[in-house]
Amino acid sequence: MVTGVWRGSFASRRWIRPFRLLHGASYAGRAAAVVHGLTAGRAPAAWVVLAYAVCLTATAAALAHRHLRGRS
Known part of the structure; x- marks a missing residue:
């Protein structure tokens, strides 16, 4: 959500690579959250x-x- 809100300021040429890395990391975080949610505990x-x-x-x-x- 945060990256979506700040996307306009990250869209400049200077910030595009860090934004893409952060955005890509969110996909990995989502996958980890799904695995954790389905396998942790009972x-x-x-x-x-x-x-x-x-x-x-x-x-x-x-x-x-x-x-x-x-x-x-």
């Missing part, structure tokens, strides 16, 4: 697994749409 309830699956599917669809839109 076994998750079915509705929790379903909620994670829906969120991951929506994220994958958004990334695919963004990637394909950039190609045309």
Whole structure:
């Protein structure tokens, strides 16, 4: 969220590389959070697994749409 709010100031040529590194790290952080959420402690309830699956599917669809839109 923070990188989204500050994106305008990071969009200059000077800040683009640090912004891309930070933005890319957020994807790794999300993956780590999903693994932690599903494997830490007791076994998750079915509705929790379903909620994670829906969120991951929506994220994958958004990334695919963004990637394909950039190609045309």
